[in-house]
Amino acid sequence: xxxxxxxxxxxxxxxxxxxxxxxxxxxxxxxxxxxxxxxxxxxxxxxxxxxxxxxxxxxxxxxxxxxxxxxxxxxxxxxxxxxxxxxxxxxxxxxxxxxxxxxxxxxxxxxxxxxxxxxxxxxxxxxxxxxxxxxxxxxxxxxxxxxxxxxxxxxxxxxxxxxxxxxxxxxxxxxxxxxxxxxxxxxxxxxxxxxxxxxxxxxxxxxxxxxxxxxxxxxxxxxxxxxxxxxxxxxxxxxxxxxxxxxxxxxxxxxxxxxxxxxxxxxxxxxxxxxxxxxxxxxxxxxxxxxxxxxxxxxxxx
Amino acid sequence: xxxxxxxxxxxxxxxxxxxxxxxxxxxxxxxxxxxxxxxxxxxxxxxxxxxxxxxxxxxxxxxxxxxxxxxxxxxxxxxxxxxxxxxxxxxxxxxxxxxxxxxxxxxxxxxxxxxxxxxxxxxxxxxxxxxxxxxxxxxxxxxxxxxxxxxxxxxxxxxxxxxxxxxxxxxxxxxxxxxxxxxxxxxxxxxxxxxxxxxxxxxxxxxxxxxxxxxxxxxxxxxxxxxxxxxxxxxxxxxxxxxxxxxxxxxxxxxxxxxxxxxxxxxxxxxxxxxxxxxxxxxxxxxxxxxxxxxxxxxxxxx
Numbered sequence: 001x002x003x004x005x006x007x008x009x010x011x012x013x014x015x016x017x018x019x020x021x022x023x024x025x026x027x028x029x030x031x032x033x034x035x036x037x038x039x040x041x042x043x044x045x046x047x048x049x050x051x052x053x054x055x056x057x058x059x060x061x062x063x064x065x066x067x068x069x070x071x072x073x074x075x076x077x078x079x080x081x082x083x084x085x086x087x088x089x090x091x092x093x094x095x096x097x098x099x100x101x102x103x104x105x106x107x108x109x110x111x112x113x114x115x116x117x118x119x120x121x122x123x124x125x126x127x128x129x130x131x132x133x134x135x136x137x138x139x140x141x142x143x144x145x146x147x148x149x150x151x152x153x154x155x156x157x158x159x160x161x162x163x164x165x166x167x168x169x170x171x172x173x174x175x176x177x178x179x180x181x182x183x184x185x186x187x188x189x190x191x192x193x194x195x196x197x198x199x200x201x202x203x204x205x206x207x208x209x210x211x212x213x214x215x216x217x218x219x220x221x222x223x224x225x226x227x228x229x230x231x232x233x234x235x236x237x238x239x240x241x242x243x244x245x246x247x248x249x250x251x252x253x254x255x256x257x258x259x260x261x262x263x264x265x266x267x268x269x270x271x272x273x274x275x276x277x278x279x280x281x282x283x284x285x286x287x288x289x290x291x292x293x294x295x296x297x298x299x300x301x302x
Numbered sequence: 303x304x305x306x307x308x309x310x311x312x313x314x315x316x317x318x319x320x321x322x323x324x325x326x327x328x329x330x331x332x333x334x335x336x337x338x339x340x341x342x343x344x345x346x347x348x349x350x351x352x353x354x355x356x357x358x359x360x361x362x363x364x365x366x367x368x369x370x371x372x373x374x375x376x377x378x379x380x381x382x383x384x385x386x387x388x389x390x391x392x393x394x395x396x397x398x399x400x401x402x403x404x405x406x407x408x409x410x411x412x413x414x415x416x417x418x419x420x421x422x423x424x425x426x427x428x429x430x431x432x433x434x435x436x437x438x439x440x441x442x443x444x445x446x447x448x449x450x451x452x453x454x455x456x457x458x459x460x461x462x463x464x465x466x467x468x469x470x471x472x473x474x475x476x477x478x479x480x481x482x483x484x485x486x487x488x489x490x491x492x493x494x495x496x497x498x499x500x501x502x503x504x505x506x507x508x509x510x511x512x513x514x515x516x517x518x519x520x521x522x523x524x525x526x527x528x529x530x531x532x533x534x535x536x537x538x539x540x541x542x543x544x545x546x547x548x549x550x551x552x553x554x555x556x557x558x559x560x561x562x563x564x565x566x567x568x569x570x571x572x573x574x575x576x577x578x579x580x581x582x583x584x585x586x587x588x589x590x591x592x593x594x595x596x597x598x599x600x601x602x603x604x605x
Contacts, residue, residue: 199498
């Protein structure tokens with residue numbers, strides 16, 4: 001798949017509807033995006049929260065009553081817990097955040113007894129960017145969860161992103177480990193982690209992808225840069241995945257592209273036993289819709 | 303020409319302008335005989351720094367013609383070490399050799415901040431060149447004697463010394479194996495982690511003039527069959543010219559195994575100072591001392 005619309009196309013072709021439990025489905029943004037997916041027939045929303053509020057929001061949507069379910073739980077904690085419980089129990093395939101604080105929502109997802117994170121799993125975030133100036137999707141991690149990933153967390157980010165690429169039909173994604181330069185130097189500790197990751201891939205300890213780093217974004221995404229800089233890399237300026245050294249860099253990278261380069265995105269929490277959709281209010285409705293479509297593909301993959 | 307046997311160094315040196323060896327506190331028969339032998343072979347010029355009376359007595363006793371060697375008089379070992387270093391700094395000698403003084407005093411003269419032989423920030427390290435009798439080429443390795451537990455920067459420096467030594471021996475693109483406990487990249491084992499980092503630095507051209515691979519176990523470095531069994535197809539495997547050891551215990555044990563168990567010849571030099579420094583020990587064979595002098599003389603040429 002080379003674009004977000006292809007992800008949506010693929011979601012529409014799935015053999016069954018994906019059940020999405022929405023915690024506190026009480027904001028117009030979330031309802032708008034999920035109703036579009038439901039109307040197109042690939043999602044069955046289970047809307048949890050204050051029923052009166054939900055019904056009021058749905059009145060603007062023209063979605064027939066057999067295409068969704070409402071569970072009336074006005075209390076925020078109760079609604080969030082119930083949505084997590086349904087997904088954990090297999091009564092729903094995907095968990096989605098509505099009008100509840102991200103902190104509170106993730107606390108339930110991370111709960112040892114009730115949550116969706118397997119023991120010792122690393123929680124992270126990968127998003128797929130569609131950019132008018134790049135010829136294919138660009139997967140980026142971690143834009144939202146891990147502030148300063150250590151080596152193990154970087155490896156987890158990489159594996160999650162590679163898995164997502166495989167789901168999107170990219171068989172052997174090219175993974176660029178992003179830094180300010182291609183040089184390895186103790187003064188930039190992330191570059192040391194990158195050298196280890198490369199060697200692990202070389203030794204077959206990381207599979208299913210081609211990895212190189214440190215590389216800067218030019219070497220990762222511009223085929224001309226390698227010749228200019230005299231750097232030989234199997235990525236060849238044609239990366240499918242960018243692993244960033246920290247949250248600030250990744251977050252600024254994607255937001256910059258959203259703002260100045262008219263990008264669209266679809267992102268998901270990684271590491272959970274079932275897909276979890278967390279979107280910020282500032283994201284466009286299109287992006288939210290693509291997030292939902294992507295979560296359907298990832299749910300189907302499991 | 304590429305040196306494949308240690309005694310080929312003698313042939314090469316015989317065709318070149320002679321480098322001047324300065325031996326510090328060279329008052330013992332071992333040192334004087336090694337120097338005079340090298341001078342007689344026509345591979346170096348010799349300068350002995352030490353007590354002139356004693357030196358001449360040793361020469362008489364062993365039938366050495368003292369006229370072929372310059373003697374610079376000094377009363378004691380510390381003064382002799384300082385004088386020897388001073389001769390080098392004044393351009394009267396091209397490389398240094400330790401005589402009968404302790405390694406400690408010898409090194410202190412080299413490392414002296416104002417009057418020594420070190421450039422600021424330089425890393426002193428020990429390089430061995432061995433001729434193991436069941437290996438198909440020379441093996442250049444370090445550090446077996448000076449840096450106990452090299453950090454990453456020191457390992458990079460040592461790697462560069464190994465490569466430089468190979469180049470001076472006519473081995474153009476030496477194959478360097480970075481020794482570790484396993485060929486797997488195990489981040490918690492420092493030898494594995496540093497080897498992976500150095501290997502990537504080499505890929506990025508931060509270390510030049512060699513083919514570098516690691517982490518590798520010793521079996522993969524020196525035995526092609528082991529590499530094939532483990533599916534490792536690096537050009538370094540089974541054909542290494544150089545080995546970087548992760549610590550002094552591993553390197554020193556390997557060194558002594560070559561000498562005592564394989565009964566093979568080797569020689570060594572201290573690198574990182576402005577000139578190569580010979581650091582033989584009394585346990586070394588006559589042949590080995592001669593090889594060490596030849597190795598240092600080879601390295602004393604400008605690259």
